[in-house]
Amino acid sequence: MTGFLTRLLINALAFLITPFFIPGFYLEGVSAAIFAALVWGMINTLIRPLFSFFTFPLQILSLGIFTLVINALMLVLTATLVPGFSILSFSSAFFGAIILSFVSMVLTHLFK
Template identity: 65%
Template sequence: MFGLIGRLLINALALILMTMIVPGLQLAGLSTAIMAALVWGLVNTLVRPVFSFFTFPLQLLTLGLFTLVLNGTMLALTAKLVPGFTISSFSSAFIGALVLSIISLILTHLFK
């Protein structure tokens, strides 16, 4: 159970740091960040596999680079579902998803 809560807090911190780095992304506060981290986890668990399945030929054709677009789409979907989390454009979502992945990787290694 602590692993799930710890991962949720790491993702919330990563989302906060991401909004500080990438222009065009805004979070209303800490509670919004925690809610966005929860929705981000659910979207990646439930929705992303379906999108991944249907876009597999495109991912294969682009040698996996389309996965970056998929990550941006999942971040944009998260922003649509969480009030107080806004993304101004898809390019912000795309860059934000890339930055979020890097920050999350770093934070996971730091807190292990």
């Protein structure tokens, strides 16, 4: 249980840091960040594998670059479901997903 809470807080912190780097990526406070991290985790666990399965040929043809598009789509879906979290454009979602993953990776290594 502590691993889940640690991961949730790391992702929430990543959600709070990302708007400083990406224009068009808006978050209205800590509670929205925690809820967004929770929804993001659920979407990546339940929905992302289906997208990855059905877009596997595109991922092969693009040498894996299409995975970034899937991450951006999952982030747009998260923003749609979470009140207080919005993304203005697909490019903001695309680069936001990259920064979010990077910040989450760095924070995970710092807290281990």
